[in-house]
Amino acid sequence: MYVAAVPHDAEFDFVIVGAGSAGCVLADRLSADGRHQVLLLEAGGRDTNLNIHIPLMVAKLLMDERVTWPFMTEPQTHLNGKPQLWVRGKVIGGSGSINGNLFVRGDPQEYDAWRDQGCQGWGYSDLLPIFKRLEDFPQGDPAVRGRGGPIHCTSLDRFDPLSDAFLAACAEAGFRQLPDYNDGSYEGAFYLQYSTRNGWRSSSAVEYLRPARRRANLTVLTGAAATRIMLDGKRATGVEFRLGDAARTVRARREVVLAAGPLVSPKLLELSGIGNREILQKYGVNVVHHLPGVGENLRDHPNSRLTFECAQPITINDVLRNPWLKLKEGLRFIFKREGLLTICSATAQMNYRSHPGAKQPDLVLRLLPLSGKDRYARTPRYGLDPFSGFTFGVTVLQPRSVGTLHIQSRDPLQQASMDPKYLSHEADAQLFLEGMRLARRVAQMPALKPLVVRETRPGPQAQDDAALLDYMRETIQTSWHMIGTCKMGVDSSAVVDPELRVRGVANLRVIDSGICPTIPSSNTNIVSIAIGEKGADMLLAAARA
Numbered sequence: 179m180y181v182a183a184v185p186h187d188a189e190f191d192f193v194i195v196g197a198g199s200a201g202c203v204l205a206d207r208l209s210a211d212g213r214h215q216v217l218l219l220e221a222g223g224r225d226t227n228l229n230i231h232i233p234l235m236v237a238k239l240l241m242d243e244r245v246t247w248p249f250m251t252e253p254q255t256h257l258n259g260k261p262q263l264w265v266r267g268k269v270i271g272g273s274g275s276i277n278g279n280l281f282v283r284g285d286p287q288e289y290d291a292w293r294d295q296g297c298q299g300w301g302y303s304d305l306l307p308i309f310k311r312l313e314d315f316p317q318g319d320p321a322v323r324g325r326g327g328p329i330h331c332t333s334l335d336r337f338d339p340l341s342d343a344f345l346a347a348c349a350e351a352g353f354r355q356l357p358d359y360n361d362g363s364y365e366g367a368f369y370l371q372y373s374t375r376n377g378w379r380s381s382s383a384v385e386y387l388r389p390a391r392r393r394a395n396l397t398v399l400t401g402a403a404a405t406r407i408m409l410d411g412k413r414a415t416g417v418e419f420r421l422g423d424a425a426r427t428v429r430a431r432r433e434v435v436l437a438a439g440p441l442v443s444p445k446l447l448e449l450s451g452i453g454n455r456e457i458l459q460k461y462g463v464n465v466v467h468h469l470p471g472v473g474e475n476l477r478d479h480p481n482s483r484l485t486f487e488c489a490q491p492i493t494i495n496d497v498l499r500n501p502w503l504k505l506k507e508g509l510r511f512i513f514k515r516e517g518l519l520t521i522c523s524a525t526a527q528m529n530y531r532s533h534p535g536a537k538q539p540d541l542v543l544r545l546l547p548l549s550g551k552d553r554y555a556r557t558p559r560y561g562l563d564p565f566s567g568f569t570f571g572v573t574v575l576q577p578r579s580v581g582t583l584h585i586q587s588r589d590p591l592q593q594a595s596m597d598p599k600y601l602s603h604e605a606d607a608q609l610f611l612e613g614m615r616l617a618r619r620v621a622q623m624p625a626l627k628p629l630v631v632r633e634t635r636p637g638p639q640a641q642d643d644a645a646l647l648d649y650m651r652e653t654i655q656t657s658w659h660m661i662g663t664c665k666m667g668v669d670s671s672a673v674v675d676p677e678l679r680v681r682g683v684a685n686l687r688v689i690d691s692g693i694c695p696t697i698p699s700s701n702t703n704i705v706s707i708a709i710g711e712k713g714a715d716m717l718l719a720a721a722r723a
């Protein structure tokens with residue numbers, strides 16, 4: 179149940195910090211059998227804002243600091259010194275309440291690589307039962323897709339003429355079409371799948387936490403920002419947090435679980451004295467446990483875009499400029515739960531290898547039925563183009579540029595210093611160039627060419643590598659897939675072991691997307707939910723032992 183406060187120093191079996199994609203799953207699964215008292219602390223508020231639940235309204239959410247953390251990265255040396263805005267969800271459901279709803283499990287080979295690096299239990303065949311358990315995709319092959327699980331998956335098959343033309347163009351360029359890219363196959367072109375149910379967002383807040391919230395043994399406290407983990411030597415005993423202006427504590431009889439996401443969980447570890455000794459000492463934090471991997475291994479998918487003017491008024495640009503089309507789409511959503519309001523980003527995609535020798539798909543080409551400048555920048559120039567337009571997003575699937583995230587003071591209210599070091603590895607820039615060129619080739623295929631009036635960004639003048647690189651350095655943006663800052667593994671740089679226990683500290687786990695050793699070649703919401711599911715199994719098994 180939601181409460182306004184808990185008694186000072188109250189005791190629970192499990193204290194979970196962060197009600198995001200993973201945290202909501204944990205709260206549900208840990209409280210399901212009624213045996214454990216569970217507290218879920220969330221810094222943001224409840225997910226009552228209607229814009230959260232209508233997918234196309236996500237653009238409004240990204241500008242809304244009532245439901246987001248507006249984190250800023252360090253200036254990016256390889257992006258002409260510009261910092262990046264990194265919005266995250268600050269609300270029940272976390273980033274899963276403000277994300278693009280794309281439903282992607284990821285490349286099976288990436289999980290197998292985790293297992294092969296020593297993360298027993300994290301190979302694709304180990305994760306398959308979890309992926310099936312968390313989803314409801316009735317039309318999928320039951321051998322590999324789940325039915326009746328919490329997160330509903332909707333396929334955009336034959337969504338609109340632009341997506342059809344894009345996929346036909348990919349076929350003309352020599353790439354095969356995949357009927358279901360979440361069935362274990364991953365290379366090819368496909369209509370995307372969305373985590374939506376009847377057109378509404380299907381988040382872990384809606385599908386896990388909402389049905390569980392009335393349980394007497396589950397307490398949910400919003401507006402509660404954790405500031406430090408309480409430790410007795412090297413054993414976690416509780417959490418310090420702020421509720422409004424008041425400093426509070428709660429105790430955990432069994433375990434403290436950090437699920438505050440990859441940009442906050444490592445900061446909480448460092449503020450509590452768990453991290454690289456040199457960094458902690460620099461900011462006057464008492465070192466409890468030297469764990470040098472904390473805050474290292476920050477990874478994200480940078481994204482470059484080409485935009486095109488479209489020859490027909492079939493894009494989101496047209497709908498948002500035309501009051502009648504807006505009304506029509508509004509009515510379609512209200513009465514049929516279909517149409518543009520049920521999507522918010524890409525509709526179709528192609529995963530492919532940049533060259534035949536690549537061991538797995540290493541590039542993505544993604545179609546978005548809209549175009550504009552600085553889609554996610556909070557600038558007065560933000561907005562869609564005043565003409566029909568679409569975008570090709572190009573993403574490097576396994577970027578080799580790796581960054582860091584560390585505290586920059588002892589003040590828990592100050593964000594950590596975040597430096598993804600985008601394009602610091604030359605191989606990433608080269609792959610982007612390959613991706614941009616392939617995008618142009620697809621745009622010229624007979625199926626798509628009649629829809630292309632002109633390339634508007636970077637535009638025909640940008641032909642050689644230098645011009646394309648200039649454009650990329652000016653315009654590359656995040657894909658919102660930050661992970662890795664509390665890396666799981668068995669080597670000395672690992673923060674958690676494969677059971678997600680913080681190495682060297684008892685009764686403390688990190689269970690959020692920060693534990694991924696590498697990006698699973700995909701969007702990261704479904705893997706975050708899977709991490710929540712698997713982490714809950716581990717906590718319950720330990721409680722039974």
Ligand SMILES: Cc1cc2nc3c(=O)[nH]c(=O)nc-3n(C[C@H](O)[C@H](O)[C@H](O)COP(=O)(O)OP(=O)(O)OC[C@H]3O[C@@H](n4cnc5c(N)ncnc54)[C@H](O)[C@@H]3O)c2cc1C
Pocket residue numbers: 195196197198199200201219220221222240265266267268269270271272273274276277278279280281282402403404405437438439440442657658659660690691692701702703704706
């Ligand atoms: C704009 C955007 C679009 C995206 N689009 C997609 C997409 O289409 N498909 C996809 O698969 N993935 C997408 N992602 C990524 C995906 O949503 C995230 O990877 C995933 O939600 C991460 O889950 P998490 O549980 O690790 O963290 P989060 O969901 O971010 O949860 C962390 C929670 O902890 C809370 N918290 C933070 N600090 C504290 C504190 N001190 N005390 C208490 N609580 C705290 C936060 O408020 C938040 O609720 C997108 C992300 C964003 C931001």
